[in-house]
Amino acid sequence: MATNLNVNGTSYQVDLPDDVPLLWVLRDEVGLTGTKFGCGVAACGACTVHIDGEAVRSCQVALSDVWGDVTTIEGLGTPDSMAKIQQAWVDHQVAQCGYCQSGQIMQAAALLAENSSPTDADIDDAMQGNLCRCGTYPRIRAAIHDAASKLKEA
Amino acid sequence: MASVGKILRRTFLIGSAAIVGGVAFGAYYVTRPAANPLKPAKGETALSPFILIDQQGVTLFAPRAEMGQGVMTTWAALIAEELDVEMDDIRVLHGPAAAAYYNSALVGEGLPNKGYDISDFQHNLGEALGVLGKTLSLQVTGGSTSMKDGFERMREAGATARETLKQAAADRLGVDRAQLKTEAGVVIAPDGTRIPYTELAEAAGRIDPPHAELRDPSDWRLLGQNLPRVDIVGKTTGTAEYGIDVRPEGLKFASVRMNPKLGGAMNSFNASAAQSMPGVEMVVDLGNGVAVVATNTWLAIQAVEAIDVDWADAPYPSETDDLFATIAQAFEDAPNSTMRDDGDVDVLPDGATEITAEYRVPYLAHSTMEPMNATALFTGTKLDLWCGNQAPTLLQIRAANTANLDKEAVEVHTTYLGGGFGRRGELDFAEIATKVAMAMPNVPVQTTWSREEDMRHDFYRPGALARMRGAVKDGAAVLIDGKVAAQSCTQQAVERYTGMPGGGPDKVLVEGLFNQPYAVPNYRISGHIADLDVPVGFWRSVGNSHNGFFHETFMDEMAHAAGRDPLEFRLELAKAEFAPAAGVLQAVKEMSGWTGQTPDGVGRGVAMTYSFGTPVAQVIEVVDEDGTIRIAKAWIACDVGLALDPGTVKAQMVGGMIYGLSAAVTGEITFSDGEVEQYNFPDYDALRMHNAPLTEVRVLETNPRLGGVGEPGTPPSLPALGNALFDLTGERARTLPLINQFNLLV
Structure with a gap:
């Protein structure tokens, strides 16, 4: 039975079993590969997307449980038209291997939507579920602070 | 040696080739270039491009794993520096697996010298032996070697291309090449006329590249x-x-299960339940998985x-303690190497105080x-074959053997790597994917673990x-006698890559221990190889990752025994041996405001490791926050020669x-019943x-x-943290991970 899914403003009919996690629907069915598989157990944050603006681990949300509109890294901005938070990521040259950064950016975007002036402690709380083996944390922190001030200027 | 010299000169041959509407500049694999270097006949060799210019633009090839x-x-x-193009205006590609993209620096690193003490002759010998990298098809990204390898050759490639394009412009304009300038992808004539490289590319393809001088830094x-x-x-x-x-x-999408008793066989399996599960198209018997x-x-x-799989046992002792008992047993055998043996460590200098310590670090x-x-x-x-990898030519050979094809019939497409750290220098993931795809011909299959x-x-x-x-006297170290025992990842890797057993002294086993730049008169380091079949490999900084911890924790223990400040103690010994090592210690001393004193509830530790040609010193500060210890601050100084x-x-x-x-904090792979006990993050x-x-x-x-940068930051971090915890708590960290001993914030 096909399930209807709204991703980045586009509607998709997906014919997969109900229990397939959203992550694998996005990657292998919809063809949006910006959302990454890291652990499958919500321990690394690489698969973070937004459902109705809330940051969730897409590896833990079954297709039949998707309760709203999905936004992935591709929906946040594009290479030619990046979101402000992505521009901050570029300005601070955050990425190294880059594999975790889609998840980091989606998590940070949700933080900034809730809290326009996060402190270092707020960033620690919000971001500690997102693992980065390259150790880009100092630049992620700087980029979040920078994005916060840029968003306020807008 | 004459033959080595000959090969060396030919190795640096930068050639060019005409392509449709343009020109390619690159390197030849062996000595006899082909008439058409992009489509060589049998016995001739292809040009592997580093630069490709056609009417569409300029493409550069960076055949190292990103x-x-x-x-x-x-x-x-x-x-781009020599070619005079802007980074924004070019495309950068990884390019195909090609022997001409060999890594010359990697083989030079294998010489049994300390690194910091090498003479120009040894340096040149290392460069010359780098030719072996070519003949062994070592297009490898590892050992923090990329910049050492590419530094001369890539600038030469850029300069050669620039001068060839200028010659094409000179011919067109009827002026002398020396009168022309280049900038941002154009040749500029004396009258200010600007001719884009893209317009000159086709003509450049018909010109023999002239000699080009490299620019002054x-x-x-x-x-x-x-x-x-x-x-x-x-x-x-x-x-x-x-x-x-x-x-x-x-x-199509696949996943795999291999024997968790690593290297063990597969006795039998029953896939009847799996066959009828949703989406399943095929079950593939891989023989060993x-x-x-x-x-x-x-x-x-x-x-x-x-x-449901019946797995055979692992070919190694099944419990962690038994593995370490075997490793300890290796101390009883003759050493595999003694790469440093200065003075006489068997005699305790008069009036010296002797100290001993044992250390243990886990599999990671x-x-x-x-x-x-x-x-x-x-x-x-x-x-x-599509994958992120650190060794495309080796991968090509392995896949060809697996699929019973000629090497030329295997095309490796290298993507970005979501982390490597040495793991993607292995070939298993590509071999497995090849076997799975062979079960479903003409269908692309992605095998994800x-x-x-x-x-x-x-x-x-x-x-x-x-x-x-070790021994200390009058506030200084006068003797270090160290032994390390572990499996040899070098010997195992050689066997995996070539099918032939690796042998000889293993420098990797003792790196970070035998080659540390401290002036200690009696200094002996030996390496003992434990004969075990646990799969081991190259992990970021390799032998330095454990030896850095051993050496620099022990230096701290000696400083303590000598009643000296651990930073000053190191500084004195480094000054007398290798100035850049002293320089990085001095730098972290200044940066951290090191006084040797810390307030209550704060601890500081220092360590310095010389690895991959780069000395790195780190000071780490830990803070006790109501019984939980937080790693609060770190200061790092490195000396890379040229950044x-x-x-x-x-x-x-x-x-x-x-x-x-x-x-250092939590990393630990342990074994029970022959299986790794850690499953996920x-x-x-x-x-x-x-x-x-x-x-x-x-x-x-x-x-x-020029020193490496990808790995040298790792080794000093583990002992610097352990030493900081000693400063804070008075308890010495001799076993990793530290979470088993200290209440660190996780």
Whole structure:
């Protein structure tokens, strides 16, 4: 039975079993590969997307449980038209291997939507579920602070 | 030696070839170039391009694996510096697997010298032996060698191309080449006429490249600057393509299970439950494991886990304690190497105080963020292979052997790597994907490992033991007698790559222990190889990752026994041996405001390791917060000789340190019933945003040779943290991970 899914403003009919996690629907069915598989157990944050603006681990949300509109890294901005938070990521040259950064950016975007002036402690709380083996944390922190001030200027 | 000299000169042959509407500049693999270097006849050799210019634009090739270390950007900058093109106007590609993309520096690193003490002759010998990298097809990204390897050759490639394009312009304009200038992808005539390279490319393809001089570093405009990474926008917008992201038309998705008793056989399996699960298209018997091909990766993982398999036992002792007992046993055998034996360590100098200590570090997983995967399409006569990898030519050979094809029939498409750290220098993920694709000819199949499969089927950093004996007198170290015992990842890797047993003295086993730049008159280091079949491999900084901990913890213990400040103690010994090593210690002393005193509840530790040609010192500060210890701050100084991109060097230093600290705090792979007990990140975690230290980095450039940057940040981090914990608590950290002994914030 096909399930209807709204991703980045586009509607998709997906014919997969109900229990397939959203992550694998996005990657292998919809063809949006910006959302990454890291652990499958919500321990690394690489698969973070937004459902109705809330940051969730897409590896833990079954297709039949998707309760709203999905936004992935591709929906946040594009290479030619990046979101402000992505521009901050570029300005601070955050990425190294880059594999975790889609998840980091989606998590940070949700933080900034809730809290326009996060402190270092707020960033620690919000971001500690997102693992980065390259150790880009100092630049992620700087980029979040920078994005916060840029968003306020807008 | 004459023959080596001959080969050496020919190795640096930069050639050119006409292509449709343009020109390619590159390197030849062997001595006899082909008439048409892009389509060689039998016995002739292809030109592997580093620069390709046609009417569409300028493309540069950076045939080293981009695993986050920024190699693609700095490699391209080496070419662009001499070619006079802007980084924004060029395309940078990895290019195909090609023998001409060999890594000359990697083989030079294998010489049994300390590194910091080598003469020009030895340096040249290392360069000459680098030719072996060519004949062994070592297109490898590892050993922090990329910049040492590319520094001369890529600038030469750029300069040669520039002068050839100028000659084409000179011919067209009827002027002398010396009257022309270049800038931003155009040749400028004396009258100001600007001719784009793209318009000159076709004519340039018909000109023999003239000799070109390299520019003086004082004229550089790109090298030495913080350049924007060429991969940064893709990696910020989810559009960069990793191995797991390739989507050839008609792709199927597979997952795999191999024997968790590593290297053990598969007795039998029953896949009847898996066969009927949703999305399942095929169950594949790999001989030593099983795979399922499905319509979706997750469905494939579910199905492969539902297969009932009877696994045979592992070919090594099944419990961690038994493995370490075997490692300890290796101390009783004659050493595999004694690469440093200065003075006489058997005699305790008069009036000296002797101290001894034993250390133990665990097996470690690489744990890249992107789990192992590869995608393969097998047609019966050709194999296409897509994956992130650190050794495309070796991978090509392995896949060809697996598929019973000629090497030329295997095309390796290298993507970005979601982390490497040495893991993607292995070939297993590509071999498995090849076998799976062979079961479904003419269909591209992506084989992705679950995190659990990845964590439990690594080539682990070997568990290691050290027995250190030393002596101090009048406030200085006068004797170090150290022994390390571990499995040899070098010998095992040689056997895996070549099928022939590796032998001889293993420098990697003792690196970071025998070659530390301290003036200690009686100094002996020996390496003992433990004969075990646990799969082990190259883990970021390799032998230095354990030996750095052993050496620098012991230095701290000796300083303590001598009643000296641990930083001053090191500084004095380093000054007398290798000035850049003293320089980095002096730098962290200044940066951290080191006084040797810390307030209550604060501890500080220092360590310095010389590895991959680069001395790195770190000071780490820990703070007791109501009984929980937080790694609060870190100061890093490195001396790389020449910082080709200071921003990248700093990022690598911080990242290397965090990788080491992650291992120091919680990293531990243990075995029970022959199986790895850690499955996923909850069992094998790393530092995160809230427990990574605030860090300051200083990059020095006094080192007489270009040092590596990808790995040297890792080794000193583990002992610096252990030493800081000693300063805080008075308890010495002699066994890793530290979480088993200290209440660190995780």
